[in-house]
Amino acid sequence: MSAHLAVAIVASDAADALAQARSLPSDVTLVEYRLDMMTTIDVQALAEQTPLPAIFTCRPVSQGGGFDGPETERRVILKQALTAGGVVDIEMEALPALAPFIVDPARVIGSHHDFGGMLRGWGELSRRIRDLGAGVAKLVGMAASEADALPPLAWLAHEDRPAIAIAMGPAGVATRLLAPRFPAAFLTFASLAVTSAPGQINVREFVERYGFRRIAGANPLLILLTPSPVPWEQVQRYRRAMKRRFSDAAWLLPVPVETFHPGLLQALRLARVSGIVRTPGVEVSADLQAHGLDIHAHAWDVSRPSFTSFPDYSDADALMAFFSQGI
DSSP: OEEEEEEEEEEEEHHHHHHHTSSTTTOOOEEEEEEEGGGOOHHHHHHHHHSOOOOEEEBBGTOSSSSOHHHHHHHHHHHHHHHSSEEEEEGGGGHHGGGGGSOOOGGEEEEEESSSSSSOOOHHHHHHHHHHOOOOEEEEEOOGGGGGGGHHHHHHHHHSSSSEEEEESSSGGHHHHHHGGGBOOOOOEEESSSSSSSSSEHHHHHHHHHHHHTTTOOOOEEEEOOOOSSHHHHHHHHHHHHHSSSSSSSSEEEEEEEEEEEHHHHHHHTTTTOEEEEEEOOOOGGGGGGOOOOOSSSSOOOOSSSSSEEEEEHHHHHHHHHHHHHH
8 A cells, every 4th residue: 555645734623624634735645633632623524524534633641632631521522533434543542442433443543652752562562552443553652863763664664554653753754754665654644834743744845845756666765864954955966866867766865864873774774775875964873884884985875785885975976876886
């Protein structure tokens, strides 16, 4: 399956949420209505008038959401959503009480979030969620460094059923960008006017600059590790040089990071990345030497068992010539 591009809508009421949903780019195939952020909740109006297939979420404060009322009241809202159509996001802890009301597991996302760090036991959590009646498992942790991209993407790489894996925060942006590379990925999230979770990318930037539509099928996919903000003029120079050397299926994807860690390297390889370019300002962990990388280089062909390095980053044509020799 192809991963959906979903946009989380933060709005005061149904009318505001629907207006935002109607403004979304055509690449968006799912919209998430954050009921927990609304002052007035009208699930039926949202279900009947939504311009896109919908996810209904009513996240409690304990799981990073905005709903601070009684749990019994929240579950009434979730029951309404289960009967209204669309997909409903239900926290793992709430699934046992709501399991009798689940008719179609494929329309239920069972989720678990850790805002304090990365989750442990991804496989076990996934099994528990599915055993409780959810067809889609969603596991989310908070990235402390770019190395934390590995646990979510490693879990996603081994899943054979629909799954959502996210490392929140600026250090986890790679998980949002690379999720479409994994067959099990149900979706990746973007934001519109207001972000609903740390590290979300604006939807128009995701579509127009990062090239959401290109990511899943890119062959080869080259990664540009760059500090934030992304130097888009430099990205365009690389992409123009890439076009001269490769077919239209090739794509260069910038990933804003502070440090290139071994964990990030492993995550990129799981995402079937062929080459990596590092611009100045991105530090290189000395631990990468143990993985066969020349840490003083600025580009690496990682498509082969023995990584080949290239010293320069500034000459776009020379870089693409280097990569084209091994790909």
